[in-house]
Amino acid sequence: MSTLENGIRHSPAIHAPGERQITFSQAIHEAVSEEMARDERVFAIGEDIAVAGSVFKVFVGLFEKFGPERVIDSPISEAGIAGIGVGAAITGMRPIVDIMFCDFATLVMDQLINQAAKTHYMSGGKLTVPMVMRTTLGAGSRTAAQHSQSLHALFSHIPGLKVAIPATPYDAKGLMKSAIRDDNPVVIFEDRALFSQSGPVPEEEYTLPLGQADVKRTGDDITIVATSSMVYAALEAADRLAAAGISAELIDPRTTSPLDTETLIQSARKTSRALVVDEGYRRYGVTGEIASVIADGAFYYLDAPVRRIGAMDVPVPFSPAMEDLTIPNVDNVVETAKAMCGRE
Amino acid sequence: MNETNDTNPGAIELDAEHWLHAYEQMIRIRTFEEAANELYTSARMPGIAHLYIGEEAIAVGICEALRQDDYITSTHRGHGHCLAKGAELDRMFAELLGKEAGYCRGKGGSMHIADQETGNLGANGIVGGSAGIATGAGMSIKLRGTDQVSVCFFGDGALGQGLLYESMNMAQLWKLPVIYVCENNQYGEYTHNSKMAAGSMVGRATAFGVHAQAIDGQDIRTVHATARLVIERARKGGGPAFLVCDTYRFHGHHVGDIDRPYRTRDEEAEWAKRDPVNLLEAWLVESKQAETEVFERIQQDVKAAVDDAVAFALEASFPSESEVERHVYA
Numbered sequence: 001m002s003t004l005e006n007g008i009r010h011s012p013a014i015h016a017p018g019e020r021q022i023t024f025s026q027a028i029h030e031a032v033s034e035e036m037a038r039d040e041r042v043f044a045i046g047e048d049i050a051v052a053g054s055v056f057k058v059f060v061g062l063f064e065k066f067g068p069e070r071v072i073d074s075p076i077s078e079a080g081i082a083g084i085g086v087g088a089a090i091t092g093m094r095p096i097v098d099i100m101f102c103d104f105a106t107l108v109m110d111q112l113i114n115q116a117a118k119t120h121y122m123s124g125g126k127l128t129v130p131m132v133m134r135t136t137l138g139a140g141s142r143t144a145a146q147h148s149q150s151l152h153a154l155f156s157h158i159p160g161l162k163v164a165i166p167a168t169p170y171d172a173k174g175l176m177k178s179a180i181r182d183d184n185p186v187v188i189f190e191d192r193a194l195f196s197q198s199g200p201v202p203e204e205e206y207t208l209p210l211g212q213a214d215v216k217r218t219g220d221d222i223t224i225v226a227t228s229s230m231v232y233a234a235l236e237a238a239d240r241l242a243a244a245g246i247s248a249e250l251i252d253p254r255t256t257s258p259l260d261t262e263t264l265i266q267s268a269r270k271t272s273r274a275l276v277v278d279e280g281y282r283r284y285g286v287t288g289e290i291a292s293v294i295a296d297g298a299f300y301y302l303d304a305p306v307r308r309i310g311a312m313d314v315p316v317p318f319s320p321a322m323e324d325l326t327i328p329n330v331d332n333v334v335e336t337a338k339a340m341c342g343r344e
Numbered sequence: 345m346n347e348t349n350d351t352n353p354g355a356i357e358l359d360a361e362h363w364l365h366a367y368e369q370m371i372r373i374r375t376f377e378e379a380a381n382e383l384y385t386s387a388r389m390p391g392i393a394h395l396y397i398g399e400e401a402i403a404v405g406i407c408e409a410l411r412q413d414d415y416i417t418s419t420h421r422g423h424g425h426c427l428a429k430g431a432e433l434d435r436m437f438a439e440l441l442g443k444e445a446g447y448c449r450g451k452g453g454s455m456h457i458a459d460q461e462t463g464n465l466g467a468n469g470i471v472g473g474s475a476g477i478a479t480g481a482g483m484s485i486k487l488r489g490t491d492q493v494s495v496c497f498f499g500d501g502a503l504g505q506g507l508l509y510e511s512m513n514m515a516q517l518w519k520l521p522v523i524y525v526c527e528n529n530q531y532g533e534y535t536h537n538s539k540m541a542a543g544s545m546v547g548r549a550t551a552f553g554v555h556a557q558a559i560d561g562q563d564i565r566t567v568h569a570t571a572r573l574v575i576e577r578a579r580k581g582g583g584p585a586f587l588v589c590d591t592y593r594f595h596g597h598h599v600g601d602i603d604r605p606y607r608t609r610d611e612e613a614e615w616a617k618r619d620p621v622n623l624l625e626a627w628l629v630e631s632k633q634a635e636t637e638v639f640e641r642i643q644q645d646v647k648a649a650v651d652d653a654v655a656f657a658l659e660a661s662f663p664s665e666s667e668v669e670r671h672v673y674a
Binding site: 075079080082083085087090111115119122129159 | 415417446447448449450451452456458459460465466468469470473474475476477478479480481482483484485486487488494506507510511513514517670671672673674
């Protein structure tokens with residue numbers, strides 16, 4: 001579904017008319033359902049995913065379609081089900097381990113980081129762990145500090161793991177299908193704020209490679225790199241920047257590991273400015289890594305230092321009056337981009 | 345530690361040939377470990393190793409009841425499990441020395457030996473870290489509809505890890521064919537388990553409804569007989585079991601732990617009287633199934649094989665630099 005232009009891939013526009021529109025949630029559901037139908041080794045395990053269809057209703061109908069052996073309600077034992085995922089994956093299955101909030105993924109750190117990520121390497125390539133952990137991220141739903149984090153940077157740090165962070169229904173479906181087919185442990189982060197977001201998704205079969213960025217909008221003056229729901233903030237910012245005479249190019253890496261460094265660097269070389277926006281904590285985060293990649297690869301082409309916007313380095317507060325301050329927003333992006341372009 | 349919730353299985357009688365094979369397996373482990381210790385003390389082995397000497401009856405007693413396609417997960421004190429499940433001496437030593445010919449191409453070392461061909465899903469450097477993996481293998485067996493069994497070896501130190509309890513709970517809920525084998529060698533690193541594990545050890549499993557027994561881990565006849573019963577039960581869909589095997593590590597926590605200030609020499613001497621190798625020898629002689637010359641011959645043959653394997657490993661090549669970035673991803 002994507003086309004090549006100057007070596008950069010373009011997926012269908014986010015609001016392309018004419019194609020079938022489905023929500024992000026439906027896209028994930030379709031991906032899992034299609035892969036379970038295609039490959040009987042695929043099964044899903046998690047808290048309230050079977051009878052209840054997951055707390056976010058993404059899996060509603062899968063239990064009825066595939067039965068209790070393949071869509072499994074687990075106890076509230078995140079580490080345990082992650083361990084079951086690793087053991088099942090090593091012995092020939094393709095588990096999807098469902099962790100409701102990525103805040104709870106802190107409970108599976110040993111199983112993911114010490115076991116899943118290292119088994120292939122430690123065994124000299126003999127054992128593989130074809131496992132998917134799907135989880136959710138994002139602040140803004142007034143659920144306070146333990147149900148609002150965006151911890152994808154933690155997992156992106158670990159060699160042996162792949163990390164996908166789709167923004168659109170199209171990307172979510174294609175990346176989820178690839179994650180299930182991949183022979184490595186893949187963590188896929190879904191933004192809860194995007195579950196009801198609609199977008200074009202073709203009826204026909206497709207997958208998207210893990211490790212290929214997507215240009216969501218082309219431009220000439222500044223590259224904005226954005227992930228997950230920040231893609232939508234950046235799109236709106238790009239509209240406002242266009243009104244101010246600034247042409248912004250928007251790139252979504254789609255996976256933070258592997259990271260498509262080539263597309264990021266090419267775009268920054270073309271526009272000569274780069275701004276990175278991500279909802280994870282700002283320090284030691286995804287924005288720092290991407291900014292560094294761009295600074296290394298495009299230094300002599302840049303007209304301004306690479307800038308970055310992340311979540312404030314505080315636990316996410318409950319009160320709406322405070323929470324909204326901690327999340328990057330359209331105004332932040334517009335103001336920073338204008339300053340970088342000398343248009344304050 | 346003498347609680348049981350089931351009748352004593354009694355000894356399952358094998359013929360002399362099978363017991364002598366089990367004896368040879370125990371001698372292989374002991375001789376392997378003595379050679380590993382020698383490689384360490386002569387500064388020819390990088391890193392450290394955790395020796396299994398004194399606990400051989402457990403790995404051999406259990407693995408002699410398994411098929412090649414059954415799974416095990418192992419621990420940092422794992423050489424015995426790997427050998428008992430069928431690993432070759434030469435590739436084991438090569439892995440300990442970080443050589444490319446090792447089971448993991450030198451990438452795992454002593455604490456991470458895995459061998460898919462013999463169903464060994466890997467030793468583990470995280471205490472209790474394989475409880476979930478063994479249980480997942482059990483889930484996989486159930487979903488694939490085979491009659492394999494998965495055995496999770498761990499030490500009494502792992503009783504402190506929550507993952508074990510999450511795993512046993514799910515194994516019992518879903519009747520997974522997983523045998524949890526606690527090798528209760530009395531110490532977690534340098535601390536006696538009386539200071540670490542409150543209450544009953546087998547009670548931890550019976551609370552979940554898991555079949556649980558505490559047995560003498562020094563007597564391979566008891567270990568093997570019990571293993572056969574719980575393994576066959578699991579194969580037939582009877583669900584998981586939990587065995588606490590009382591044992592003792594005759595050496596320190598690892599090869600460098602030579603002073604052992606946390607325990608007395610008297611205590612060690614008491615346990616040495618119940619050396620699992622000697623116990624099996626004594627029974628085989630007493631029951632007139634073997635004479636001492638047979639043991640000497642087996643020991644000599646194994647020693648020769650171990651010497652050859654050590655020589656192979658010392659001669660083997662280190663991995664090339666290009667190997668460093670291989671196998672990060674499949």
